[in-house]
Amino acid sequence: MRGRTFKYALKVCTPVILGYLPAGFAFGLMITAVGCSLLTALVMSLSIYTGAGQYLAVDFIKNNSPLITVAVSTFLINCKHLFYGLSLLEKYKGTGLKKLYLIFGLTDETYALMTSVHCPDTIDEKHLALTVTIINQCAWVFATFLFAFLGTVVKFDTTGLDFAMTALFLVIITDQFKTYKTKLPFVIGAGSALVAWVVLGKGNLLLGGAVLSVALLILFRKHIEASEEKEAERK
Amino acid sequence: MSDLKIVACIALIAVITFGTRALPFILFGRGDSPAPIVLFVGKYLPPALISAIIIYCYKDVDFLTGTHGLPELAAAFCVVLLHLRFKNTMLSIFAGTVFYMVVLRLC
Numbered sequence: 001m002r003g004r005t006f007k008y009a010l011k012v013c014t015p016v017i018l019g020y021l022p023a024g025f026a027f028g029l030m031i032t033a034v035g036c037s038l039l040t041a042l043v044m045s046l047s048i049y050t051g052a053g054q055y056l057a058v059d060f061i062k063n064n065s066p067l068i069t070v071a072v073s074t075f076l077i078n079c080k081h082l083f084y085g086l087s088l089l090e091k092y093k094g095t096g097l098k099k100l101y102l103i104f105g106l107t108d109e110t111y112a113l114m115t116s117v118h119c120p121d122t123i124d125e126k127h128l129a130l131t132v133t134i135i136n137q138c139a140w141v142f143a144t145f146l147f148a149f150l151g152t153v154v155k156f157d158t159t160g161l162d163f164a165m166t167a168l169f170l171v172i173i174t175d176q177f178k179t180y181k182t183k184l185p186f187v188i189g190a191g192s193a194l195v196a197w198v199v200l201g202k203g204n205l206l207l208g209g210a211v212l213s214v215a216l217l218i219l220f221r222k223h224i225e226a227s228e229e230k231e232a233e234r235k
Numbered sequence: 236m237s238d239l240k241i242v243a244c245i246a247l248i249a250v251i252t253f254g255t256r257a258l259p260f261i262l263f264g265r266g267d268s269p270a271p272i273v274l275f276v277g278k279y280l281p282p283a284l285i286s287a288i289i290i291y292c293y294k295d296v297d298f299l300t301g302t303h304g305l306p307e308l309a310a311a312f313c314v315v316l317l318h319l320r321f322k323n324t325m326l327s328i329f330a331g332t333v334f335y336m337v338v339l340r341l342c
Contacts (some may be wrong), residue, residue: 018325019324019325021325022325022328022329023325023328026328026332036241040241040245043245044245047245047246047249048245048248048249048252049252050252052288053248053252054248056288057244057245057248060236060244061236061241061244062236064236064240067240067243067244067247070244070247070248071247071251074247074248074251074252075251075254075255076280076284077284077288078251078252078255078256079255079276079277079280079281079284080277080280080281081252081255081256081258081259082255082258082259082269082273082277083259083277083278084256084259085256085257085258085259085260085263086259086263086269089259089260089263089264092260093264099260103253103256103257103260104253104256106256159336159339159340160332160335160336160339160340161332161336163307163310163331163332163335163336164328164332165292166289166292166293166307166310166311166314167310167311167314167327167328167331167332167335168328169285169288169289169292170289170311170314170315170318170327170331171314171318171324171327171328172285173282173285173286173289174314174315174318174319174327175318176281176282176285177282180279180282185279185280185282185283185286186282186283186286187286188283188286189282189283189284189285189286189287190286190287190289190290192283192287193286193287193288193290193291194290197290197294202294202295205287205290205291205294206287206288206291209287209290209291210284210287213280213283213284213287214276214280216283217275217276217279217280217283218272218275218276221272221275224275224279225275
């Protein structure tokens with residue numbers, strides 16, 4: 001039964017494993033390029049375990065950002081997690097201490113599998129959830145190890161590699177642009193960041209932009225909800 | 236960044252990331268439902284923030300001198316086009332980054 005669960009989990013995790021390899025490639029090389037050790041890279045993938053957050057962490061380390069910027073930006077970037085948890089309250093109920101790990105390992109990709117994969121009758125659903133979460137993190141840690149190791153032994157000319165971070169966010173926004181009917185949040189976010197850049201300077205761009213975004217979203221709540229409905233009707 | 240600050244930075248990110256993942260289970264594990272304003276911000280903050288992060292990614296690009304940010308913009312165009320066409324995250328990021336690194340070396 002355990003063997004069967006593992007085999008099935010491995011099958012459903014394959015796309016995630018394949019996705020984590022290039023993501024780990026970019027992270028591993030970037031983190032070692034800013035002078036961090038292989039150990040630091042591994043500790044990050046073991047303890048933080050989030051793609052976008054770790055990419056940003058490289059930038060924070062490179063720019064020696066203040067810890068308050070790190071804290072607030074990390075919190076706001078991770079606000080999406082509120083939704084992940086909400087849709088898994090039932091599924092993770094009664095898993096005991098394992099629940100702590102299931103929650104810790106709730107990345108975008110793991111969440112996508114949890115909410116879409118069908119669990120066959122012959123397999124225990126909670127055991128499958130745990131196995132999937134473990135396999136995904138192993139893939140992420142392995143990819144980090146492999147490429148951070150490569151980054152420390154072979155001296156690559158990594159100029160331009162940091163574009164992988166930009167590319168990751170461009171991919172996310174392309175998907176979001178299709179999902180969200182209203183385009184106001186995009187305008188608010190980009191506008192807030194530009195205002196923060198001009199008024200507060202480069203160092204406070206992200207923090208200022210994020211805080212201003214939250215304020216503007218709440219201020220324009222009615223407009224955004226009306227716009228979402230209007231665009232949805234048109235389609 | 237000093238070693239001590241790197242350790243603090245990693246610990247901070249780890250704790251906050253876990254905290255946001257655990258928050259819904261702590262708050263709503265007993266069956267209460269979140270306030271509408273929380274749901275609203277949670278739903279629309281991600282696209283706003285990703286937009287802000289993309290501006291952040293371009294903060295060090297010099298649009299006035301040198302290559303005027305053309306390689307950065309061309310590579311972005313390449314990523315979006317690839318993603319619209321093939322819908323394959325891995326391919327879009329990988330090909331876009333390779334494209335950018337090649338263009339930089341040709342400029």
